[in-house]
Amino acid sequence: MKPLILIDGSGWLFRAYHALPPLTNSRGEPTGAVFGMHNMLRKLLKDYAPERICVVFDPAGKTFRDTLYADYKANRTQTPEDLAAQYPAILELIDALGLPCVTVDGVEADDVIGTLAQAAAARGEDVLIVTSDKDMAQLVDGRIALLDTMKNQRLDAKGVVEKFGVPPERIVDYLALMGDSSDNIPGIPGVGPKTAAKWLAEYGSLDAIIAHAADIKGKVGDNLRAHLDRLPLARTLATIRRDVALPLTLDDLRPRPPDTARLAALFRRLEFTRLLGELADDAPAVPARTAAAAAPSGSPPTQPIVVLDDAGLEALAEALDAAELISFDTETDSLDAHRARLVGLAFAVASGRGWYVPVGHDALGAPPQLACSRVLERLRPILENPRKPKLAQHAKYDLNVLARHGVNVRGLAHDTMLQSYVLDAAANRHDLDTLARKYLNHTTISFEDVTGTGRHQLRFNQVPIDKAAAYAAEDADITLRLHQVLYPRICAEPALRRVYETIEMPLVPVLAQMERTGVKVDVPLLRTISQELAQRMDELQAQCFAEAGGEFNLGSPKQLGAILFERLKLPVLGKTPKGEPSTSEDVLAELAAHHPLPRLILDWRALQKLRSTYAEQLPQAVNPHTGRIHTSYGQAVAATGRLSSSDPNLQNIPVRTAEGRRIRQAFVAEPGQALLSIDYSQIELRLMAHFSGDARLQQAFRDGLDIHQATAAEVFGLPIAAVPAERRRAAKAINFGLIYGMSAFGLARQLGITRAEAQDYIDRFFSRYPGVRSFMEATRAAAHERGYVETLFGRRLYLKDIHSRNPGLRQYAERTAINAPLQGTAADLIKLAMIDVARFLEQNAPEVRMIMQVHDELVFEGPLPRLSALAPEIAQRMCRISPLAVPLVADWGLGPDWDASHTPIGHASSAA
Template sequence: MPTLLLVDGSSYLYRAFHALPDLRTSAGEPTGAIRGVLAMLRRLESEYAAEYRACVFDAKGKTFRDDLYPAYKSHRPPMPEALRAQIEPLYQAVQAEGWPLLVVEGVEADDVIGTLTRQAVERGWQVVISTGDKDLTQLVRPGVRWVNTMSEEVLDEAGVTAKFGVPPERIVDYLALVGDAVDNVPGVDKCGPKTAVKWLTEYGSLDNLVAHAEEIGGKIGENLRRHLDFLPLGRQLVTVATDVDLPVELEALRARDDDKAALRALYQRFEFRTWLKDLDDDRTQKHLPAAEENQKSQAPSPVSYTTILDWPTFDLWLAKIDAAELTAFDTETTSLDPMAARLVGMSFATVAGEAAYLPLTHCGADAPAQLALAEVLAKLKPWLESEAKSKLGQNIKYDAHVMANHGIRLRGIVHDTLLQSYVLEADKPHDMDALAKRHLGLTTVSYAEVCGKGAKQIGFDQVAVARATEYAAEDADITLRLHHRLWPQIAAEARLAALYREIEMPTLAVLLEMERNGVLIDTALLARHSEALGRRLYELQCQAHQLAGQPFNLGSPKQLGEILFGKLGLPVVKKTATGQPSTDEEVLEKLAEDYPLPKLLLEHRSLAKLKSTYADKLPRMVNPHTGRVHTSFSQATAVTGRLASAEPNLQNIPIRTAEGRRIRAAFIAPPGHRIVSADYSQIELRIMAHLSDDPRLLEAFARGEDVHRATAAEVFGCAPDEVTAEQRRYAKVINFGLIYGMGAHGLAKNLGIERAAAQGWIDRYFARYPGVAAYMDRIRSEARERGYVETVFGRRLYLPDIRATQAGRRQAAERAAINAPMQGSAADLIKKAMIATSAWLKDRQLASRLILQVHDELVLEVPDAELDLVRQALPVLMGSVAQLKVPLVVEVGAGANWDEAH
């Protein structure tokens, strides 16, 4: 199916001119608009492969709209002379770059684009419209996407509706109501977007609204009625024509090869030196088919990496990044700890193959003089903190921490290639070296090559600056190239684009805040707990020695095996790869059902881990500058979308034991504050009800029933009030077991019953909940067909073993196929809850702050004065982030510490 790529050249023209108003040749000839438009076209064609394309500009003179309404665009000032002088050479350059150019008199570029879009859709083609003009969103429909390269927005039908509140077919009605200030088309006085959306939602269309105009009360209703005579004309003015007589047929818009001779002459005239240098190197690959391009990328491409050691070079690069639509940004630092890292240098890239490294604190024996750190940061701060200057990184959250350590808040973060890879291929590695190899066919310079390994490893500040430039500039360059390869794949699929833009990228910003907030720890309490654990561990060790009849090392698998299977003669459950009896946790759990020593050993292991991982380690992890512990959250670790945390890992603190809860009790609120915990109730079961559409399960949640009790009543055939505690426990195990794809064997093990009896409970469950059974069959089938399953929000969870010939691997993948959509949807929900909660706290300008996220739970630190407000708001905020077929219930608790709050 062919793709037609349509560019609103006039939109590009003005954006480029105003972004680069002062760029001139040495002879004084203006070049900003030409350079900017060509750069945007180059980037666009790298992101959207298209067999057909056109760059469309407005013609000189009046259009039919001027005849309809003489005031149309009358408020616009005359075109600046510096811009007028660039138009003809720009037209030449666009065509020399292989773009068919269209300028049709009597109509606007929008109308030409509208007509070409209609013609292409009628042929069944895909269409991509690149513009900054919101009016063209009215053309979006199946197969047609609207792309704003400045903001990186890609809108399909759902995207238009989400952005404006009305679908594409109602954009004209919307614009007629709110007006178009850019084109001097008046709307209804005081009717803003919210009012227009409200009216169109209620009445369905502008025509129906007009028919019921008398029903609209208040001043706004009077304004509407006063504007009724103009509305038909207003709608006509904002409607994009789709029936223009064009001087070309679609076939004439096939992408062309570069005219290298013409380009060389233009590049020389306008002093585009880098493009002139690259002309014969890179441009020959411009129109290669994707497969051939991938093969070509196996060979190294020419690169130009600059070291910034003087102010003229710095000023040149500052101008580049300031003018760029998107800049890849990376930092080199003194530490991997984001809260402790200090700058050694930074790198930038704005076009593929060209990057710069700015060394700042290299201190090797041969280190050259470097620009002063304080002065550099002062000059870069406006760019770094500008929301309008779009930035891209690979794990850019780390770089944002580094800048924050220097008192700078990194803003304008619009892309992260780590998260792009995670959204596209969660089951694969996401580090830059792996991504470059997988997607670009390139082997990058590794950190170990630059800094060494082990005891001989040096800090990056000791690396020779020339070598550091090779490594650091390459990082920025590769990040930009990866974005050009990954982002189009995401943008091409609306659900993936929404997942990336609406969940993953906003989550990055929230996690950055949470990590910097940190959490207060009661170190004295942990010290007491560590001492108590130590005494208990000693007691357990003595008891173990007594049961074994001799002393032995409880941590030695060899000695433990000799005691359990040699001296005591316990049955061998399984063997290691070397043929020795295994003493892993699964074996000890099995043996603990019948023997006291394995049970005691399990308790010893659990308490030893608590002591070493938390009671002893947490106090050492308190940041001396903040007095808090700062965990690092990873978005790209768990394939299900769940967050992971490290240094310390706060996801795995056991809460079912008193000892584990004492660890949580050490996470405290400062004076005058409370810890607030907000937890989704039975979220995965609710998602199961939503996905399976089982009527009994939906009804139980709709009524707010105890679902485990309701399940027990169904399975055991009794009234809910007659369900015993044991029956409810059975039902709970069945409910959660089936979510994880548990079969009869697993259920029998969990309930301690015979396999046949367990199969009987499963059969009875599915008989009462046939929708669940049907869902499980369906999801297994879909997984085998597609190789992945999806969450409610479109996250893809890949299952590489779903077609494995080995039964064990295949069955494990089938179990994962059942659970992954629920666990993944729950992960997406808690991320949406974090985003909504963070935004609400900012909007209300509250002092309360998010400090932790663990699975389905958010943890906040809340001043006493805000406690009632936050407790009331959280269930509403978190319960409304998605509309499922069952209510989202949130349980909120508060206390002096995390244990009390949970």
């Protein structure tokens, strides 16, 4: 009989969640944990084909251990909201797969698993417990073993001794001595795994250790004697019960045939296009299909040609020379283009065939390959020929890899990732595998298919050349096939073609050059800032303790909730998905009006984020070869067309706080140079004036008025010179709030006024600026009619929920419809400005480099005299990039660091 498989569902769920980057569908719903859970279950079912199986989850709320010890698991952080939101879909997935699943109120999953495992072992049956939890090692015996699927590790009784130094029957004693920080079980201070195992080997059991406590020498012996009273409770908390009353029996654990109709419906809702395509009608687990099997009728599998000698290289070069369009791809040993080593090159010029040129496969047994320098020198005239059109998927990465190897690719004409993005920016993913399934009904060979996964995953240079060639040649071929499908669709829409050909494609080499240039940071200053932030956090922590009336873990939502809602009796303004009082930022911001502690917590959290994300992480991001940070600009991420920044993210550093500005001081120019910052002024409000055609709003901008002061004068009936600061602040909140669809409730909360007063402010605004109301109403109506909105340049944002029956989703889509044309047009303007300025600098000032783009700001580095001379010209070019009904204005400043360059010393206007 096959072993009974018991899955620690709660532990698996967290591993699935953390194993993948955050994934969402087109509606913004998180899906990564469901996807990861499905893949893990699929592999387990395929590998073991169990006759009996059960997935066990922890219950919501307290268990008997909480009754025994009030602080049990008190230091655990709250389940991330995007993970909790996926729990219903995960249960639906498990049920649709036909797998038994159980949760017992008041009983942890460990105890349910222990009870089932004990019952099966007593019947002479083998059991595999799928978990990574060390506590479960106490259950192991001759019948019961543990399985860690991610590490492909099976642990029997001998393995427990090898791993922990004690046999399974002593694991509880071992855990009691050490305690468990994850469960907040107190142990003996100073006793770690080695000491616990040593004592148990010497004395035999926990009881014997307690009896001989007086004989144990040193500080650790003193600790043992001082904390002997902890051990009985710790042992009880660590012991997995095996006698729980359960709502099912072992005979109830036989899997049912999967409900493929439910699975298909679930995959469609979550937009798991590839899984939907792989779904077989008669199999509970879906094996990966090869590229050949996945190819639709009339779409042949890719035939790879491996180039290993000069004759093959010459034949490839001749084919590329004769081609009208070259699809190319690089294979490397790293995702970081600025550190990656080239392992191979792939090309395609006609559907169904692709070349692979290995240059860096160095695993044992790899055949001789052409030298990388030889290959690049032969192909350089083709790759650097601007008159030879080229195509790639996410070309920016390949451009940077080849540039690092001395080849400056020119003639880039197409990028299938950007073609997909321009056609539907709101689509969830634009990667090659997704696009192949979506547009070609083709399942590609995945990266993991050739490298494996987990701890034993190969680097690409270790992959056998035949497997690498099949994967890489297919990528180049599929990219070409996708282009043949996607580009005609773009050409059929003149506005989309204009966005693609005049904005997105010309921007690729500009962004690639910016990424390669990078930005210098002052590492010693960042260390100093880290210490300053830590000191300030300590001060805030002391203030928090004083306001709370005692010490607590500021990072623990559970402990914070107890302080706020039980000790201080503050109102509960929101709840977590599990029904606990929420301590989210929005809730704390509201609670700050009731007590000083919530504001202190928010300030502490902000400093913690700055310290961990920037002061601590930025030095580690410095490239050892260049001494600079090289962020990655995401061109196909934001649905509105805005660029994103990652690894590291340079767009989330606060500019309005002293601590955020301190971080920006660490972004510095090279010795003898300076930084120039040019920032569009109130660009989205200017675009609102342009789109709405409102006469008063446009005139205020033409007159060069302070727009917030002008709005305050209009709304509150005051002379513009007599507008007080608080009225200007209210007007600013109204101006920006309406752009983002803020309600009267949101405005009231932001300004600290009643909802009726906020609604009165909004009504006054629209009465003075009727064109804005008309624009909003017309935009909403057009969105309902067409299903999308457009920027000034024709970029489209499809609104999938504009006709939703869910009022919340529909209203969110309507707010997006109003904001997206403004944000999207602002994104288009700065992209066009980047293209224009990059060409201007290349021709007139190559010593000046564009190094950062952050929201509506461009940052340059160069010699101070040259920057001073060029600043007015560059700013003026940015302002004149496209005519609007109101002037575009840009402020600029110079300084040795990014913060100093934010002090305006000049401005330009398209009205000049």
